[in-house]
Amino acid sequence: MVLGALIDLGLPLPELRAALGSLAIEYGEIAAERVLRAGVSATKFRATADAAGGGLHDSDHAYAQDHADHHPHPHSHPHSPRDVRRTGVAATGLDEHPHHTLAEIRSAIGRSALSAAGKDRAIHLFERLAEAESAIHDVPLDRIHLHEVGALDSIIDIVGAVHGMEWLGVDDVVVSPLNVGSGTVHCAHGVFPVPAPATMRILAGAPIYAGAIQAELVTPTGALLMTGYAKRFGPLPAMRLDRIGYGAGAKDFTLHPNVLRVLVGTTDAAAASETIVALECEIDDMNPQLFGPLMDRLYDAGALDVFYAPVQMKKNRPGTLVTVLAEPARREALASVLFLESTTIGVRYREMQRERLERELRTVETPVGPIRFKVATRDGRVLNAAPEFEDVAKAAAASAVPIKDVQALAVRAWLEARERQGEH
Numbered sequence: 432m433v434l435g436a437l438i439d440l441g442l443p444l445p446e447l448r449a450a451l452g453s454l455a456i457e458y459g460e461i462a463a464e465r466v467l468r469a470g471v472s473a474t475k476f477r478a479t480a481d482a483a484g485g486g487l488h489d490s491d492h493a494y495a496q497d498h499a500d501h502h503p504h505p506h507s508h509p510h511s512p513r514d515v516r517r518t519g520v521a522a523t524g525l526d527e528h529p530h531h532t533l534a535e536i537r538s539a540i541g542r543s544a545l546s547a548a549g550k551d552r553a554i555h556l557f558e559r560l561a562e563a564e565s566a567i568h569d570v571p572l573d574r575i576h577l578h579e580v581g582a583l584d585s586i587i588d589i590v591g592a593v594h595g596m597e598w599l600g601v602d603d604v605v606v607s608p609l610n611v612g613s614g615t616v617h618c619a620h621g622v623f624p625v626p627a628p629a630t631m632r633i634l635a636g637a638p639i640y641a642g643a644i645q646a647e648l649v650t651p652t653g654a655l656l657m658t659g660y661a662k663r664f665g666p667l668p669a670m671r672l673d674r675i676g677y678g679a680g681a682k683d684f685t686l687h688p689n690v691l692r693v694l695v696g697t698t699d700a701a702a703a704s705e706t707i708v709a710l711e712c713e714i715d716d717m718n719p720q721l722f723g724p725l726m727d728r729l730y731d732a733g734a735l736d737v738f739y740a741p742v743q744m745k746k747n748r749p750g751t752l753v754t755v756l757a758e759p760a761r762r763e764a765l766a767s768v769l770f771l772e773s774t775t776i777g778v779r780y781r782e783m784q785r786e787r788l789e790r791e792l793r794t795v796e797t798p799v800g801p802i803r804f805k806v807a808t809r810d811g812r813v814l815n816a817a818p819e820f821e822d823v824a825k826a827a828a829a830s831a832v833p834i835k836d837v838q839a840l841a842v843r844a845w846l847e848a849r850e851r852q853g854e855h
Contacts, residue, residue, distance in 0.1 A: 432476075432691040433656055434588065435678030437595035438463045439474035440695060450594035451587060452544035461587075466679045469688040473677035478587055533561045536586060543590045546597060553593045556655045563632040563651075585652055592656055601695065605668050606661040608638035612648035630654045636760070638664045644687055665706040665759060665782075670696035707735065708759045708782050710766060712775040713742055715750030722751065725772045732768045733761040788814060797844040799830040799837055804845055816845060 438444065444463060451461070466475045540553045564570070611626045611634075625647045626634065633654040642648070649657075673696045680689040722739060729737045736756040744750040753773070757765050759782060766778045788807035795802055795818075802822040807815040818841040827837040 432678035432680050433592045433653075434476040434595060435463065435474040436676040436691050436693040437592070437599065437678070438476060438676075439678060440599065440674050440676035440693060442595045442598055446598065447591055447594060450544050450549075451590060452542055461591075468679050468683050468690050469686060471677060471688040471690055473679035473688075473690045475679040475681075478584060533557060539586050540590060545590060545594055549590075549593045549597055552659070553589050556589055556593075556659050559633060559659070560629065560651060560655060563629045567628045567632060588652055589655070596660060599695065603698075604660045604662055606637075606657050606664050607666070608640055608664060609634065609654075609657060610642045610644075610648050611639050612644050612646045613641045614645040614647070616647045626654075627651070633658060637661070638759075642687075644684065646682075663758075663760070667694070668698070668705070670694070670698055672696040705785060705787075706759055706782055707756055707785050708762045708780055710755040710757070710762065710769065710778055710780045712753050712769060712773070712778045713744055713750050714753060714773055714775050715744045715748040717751075717774040721773065725753075725768075728768050728772050729755055729765060732764045733757055734765055792819070795841060795844045795848055797826070797837075797840050799826040799832055799840060802826060802837075802841045802844075804841070813849075818842065818845070 434442075434447075438447070444461065448461060461476070461478045463474050463476050465472060467473075536557050537554050540550055540557075543550065543553075545553065611630070614625050615622050616625055616627050625641070626639070626649055627647065629651045630647075630649055630653075633651060634649070637654075637658055639649075672694060674694075676693040676695070678691040678693070680691075682689055726737045726739075734755050734757050738754050740752040740754070742750050742752045753769070753775070755765050755769070762780055766780070769775055769778050788809050790805060790807050792803050793806050793816075795804055803819040804816050805819060806813055818838060823837050823841060824834055826832075827834040830837070832840075
């Protein structure tokens with residue numbers, strides 16, 4: 432589905448074939464076609480084996496190989512590049528497809544025509560899978576056979592996706608929370624709840640949820656690609672939309688479009704926003720001396736901002752409202768600090784959007800020495816500038832000049848420097 436979406440965005444099939452190199456020759460032929468999924472038009476990627484291809488198979492069977500050829504029912508995976516259609520499995524030799532060691536996979540990726548950086552990324556993705564399998568099955572890493580995602584079709588998918596992302600040339604990837612589906616899945620070692628063990632381990636740290644569809648919607652390969660490329664997870668960021676690509680899965684659900692949607696655009700600097708999380712709690716029974724160390728611990732744990740406000744609580748007790756702002760990924764760590772370092776017994780949190788100006792530090796020469804200014808801009812225009820107080824205090828102490836006078840000297844020097852440079 433990832434490859435389908437990238438092809439839908441314009442990735443040329445000849446370029447994809449060239450990037451796959453000798454892998455494409457071993458595999459057979461790749462193709463793409465337009466299909467409908469719950470009324471949504473999307474691109475379906477297919478890889479079919481040559482007659483002499485030694486049992487290689489159409490990529491619609493790939494997901495069955497993703498789970499060691501023991502997946503008895505058709506499923507689809509909107510957040511993964513693979514899905515399954517089990518009809519005709521015996522004729523393709525799918526059940527006889529060999530497992531692969533990490534060394535064999537490294538060798539296969541080395542035969543591709545990816546860039547050096549692309550090969551390193553593809554190998555790293557499989558190493559992450561091997562580490563997950565090693566931990567789950569308590570087997571040394573060098574003895575792991577990747578039966579979950581070790582087939583050649585899986586290598587095609589990952590190598591192709593890595594090339595497609597390089598072709599796309601984006602420098603920031605945001606992924607929505609992942610719908611993992613529900614129910615159970617048949618793996619090489621038995622029947623497991625969705626997500627499968629390897630998928631769950633790979634998704635550690637990523638936001639997931641279970642929808643109403645009784646199917647596995649994220650496979651190990653899909654989990655590898657999503658977590659391997661996502662710089663962050665969350666809602667759609669502010670952007671100027673350029674292109675939209677839809678990659679189709681094999682199954683067509685009645686009410687749920689079985690597609691992966693990829694949006695490509697540029698950051699809207701005039702309306703740049705980001706998701707943050709606000710954690711709050713009220714405290715009315717803690718030694719005031721502990722609030723200082725609490726703030727220090729919260730900043731050490733990654734808080735963007737911490738502030739206290741006086742509040743009147745139940746039973747007419749004066750208390751303190753503690754508010755912590757942070758990136759969503761830091762929420763659990765910061766909640767742990769609040770529970771460990773304060774007397775609160777509950778923490779609220781909510782996600783919100785914030786818009787902020789671009790910031791940088793510039794140094795200005797003054798009669799009492801260099802002082803840094805925190806400069807805030809939008810679209811290249813300076814909207815705010817303020818001297819760093821620590822620099823002002825240090826210069827004041829060194830020159831025996833009052834802090835307020837040093838601050839005035841710094842502001843004057845800043846304005847004169849801007850006038851010389853023709854800034855407004």
